[in-house]
Amino acid sequence: MNRGLETAARALAGARRVAVVSGAGISAESGVPTFREKGGLWEQVRIEDVATPEALHRNPRKVWEFYEDRRRNMQAVQPNPGHHAIAEMENVFAEVITITQNIDGLHQRAGSTQVLELHGSLWKAHCLRACGVKRDPFPYPAPELPPRCECGDILRPSVVLFGDLLPPGAMERASQAAADCDVCLVVGTSGAVWPAAGIPLVACQAGRTTIEVNPADTEISGELDLCLRGPAGTVLPALLSRTRELIS
């Protein structure tokens, strides 16, 4: 047994409340590309061209093509054992809050019910002019690109672009969950994007046990208590099964 995993399982065995902070890495084994690794999304397109409010106003069709491509690719994608292990944790602990930077919806499809989508969702859209129209769900495929709003303007993806504010209250709820948890699991995130990257640090400052699950070092590894170096799809099921052995 990996010593780090045993220590992590012992911490979880004594926990009532778990806060999970996840990033693109948890969806990697489902075949969803990450952003900043070799061959990642930001090597294929420039953030300035497809993932900022300025890009959306300058060339909404180009932004929609980027997001509609990702919605298309998601049609063949399933949650992986990492997502399922997190969903299963809701049956083991009194409270599990899954705070995700991902917009793919895979945590919910795996069965997680307490999911906080910090960066929005590929499956929602709302009026660019903010006439109040929200489309939830906004199913794939979009009827046209960019899709029309009833008010005559266009719809935008309900995704937090670089330079957008996070959804109102999202950071407060996420920070509260990190401060109140017994254990904070940080899975598949490089810790590069703010303010999401600061959430695990709230758990650290509150003296909670923080456990990173990632094959590689990240920008926040040095702040965390335990780093389990491996893919989420292998580490999380092993961690959950060892924790259950210790609890029973």
Ligand code: BV8
């Ligand atoms: C904002 C939606 C107020 C779009 C995304 C300081 C404070 C506040 C803001 C800033 C700041 N400094 C800079 C900023 C601006 C900016 C920012 O953080 N820029 C970064 C790049 C420096 N932040 C913002 O604009 C935020 N808005 O703060 O508003 C404001 C406004 C204006 C000016 C100032 C303040 C909004 C940020 C949200 C942007 N939208 N996503 C989309 O998805 O298309 S962010 C995007 O990056 C995704 O959400 C993604 O999830 C997220 C983080 O990336 P990761 O998930 O970590 O993915 P990454 O590829 O980086 O890493 C993958 C990891 O997985 C790796 O570690 C790898 O080792 C690991 N891995 C791989 N395989 C596996 C694995 N792990 C486990 N298992 C495996 N099998």
Ligand code: ZN
């Ligand atoms: Zn409208």
